[in-house]
Amino acid sequence: MSMRQIFGSLACGAVLLTGVAACSEEPDDKPQTSSSGNSDQSNDEGAPADLLNLGVEQGQAGNFDEAKVTFEEVLEAETNNKFAWFNLGFIAQSRNQVDEAISNYDKALEVDANYKPALYNKAIALESEDPATSVDIYRRIVSIDNKSSTAYLRLGILLSRSGDDKEARDAFNAAVRLDNGLTSAVPEEYRATLTAPSTDSAE
The missing domain is CATH 1.25.40 (Serine Threonine Protein Phosphatase 5, Tetratricopeptide repeat)
Known part of the structure; x- marks a missing residue:
């Protein structure tokens, strides 16, 4: 799945950052949109990619409660979706819920041990x-x-x-x-x- 399916990056100091590895470089001048992240699975009804894009849009609009529910729906369909776990971690970290954030980042890292956005934000939290x-x-x-x-x-x-x-x-x-x-x-x-x-x- 596309890196455009993450919306948060405490790692680089941007609240709404999509489309880049959160821990590699300075944030882009402007947040990127996530509309191009659903092309792989657009034929599947309720595909995790579509739900992820919805969650990203909700998060970018500041609707974190709705985004959280959407990312949880992604995980009901696809338990090992590192993007959903990362975004849940970002939401929790944004709310200063450090233990929950770390737990969610750890779930993303169970899927991909080298997933840099989760590693970086976990390091910040600790x-x-x-x-x-x-x-x-x-x-x-x-x-x-x-x-x-x-x-x-x-x-x-x-x-x-x-x-x-x-x-x-x-x-x-x-x-x-x-x-x-x-x-x-x-x-x-x-x-x-x-x-x-x-x-x-x-x-």
Whole structure:
């Protein structure tokens, strides 16, 4: 199913973001619509893809209660739908229901252990209560996708808080090499030692 069947991305700081991996890059300037996400299964009545698109539309309109019900209907038809689990997690996390959010992200990760949006948002949810686990998750994300600039940034912040200056500096350098726009988010004491982005680092 299409990545357009997710509507939320706490991971990149956008409330309504569709069509991109939530943990890889900065959010698009404008949220993308989800209308193109139902082409695979448009011939099936009540197909999970159609319900997902309905839930996305409801979520984008701010109707989280309706969206939650719709995503639950998706799961009645298709228990292992990682997009529905992720969106339920996003709704719960948006409402500060951290335990429920983590449980839903875990369900998505049972389906796809490398599903980056769920990994990223789970890491964010755990940053306060279990920073060590968050660090482990961010490290996993960047091992899956070494272009995940925001994961490197958040990893660096957690490492700096734990006193691991060398690894924090390495993480900040990686984040800024990938996206120089993140420089202002790097703690001031680390900015002076940032490595300038190289011209051949795009690949």
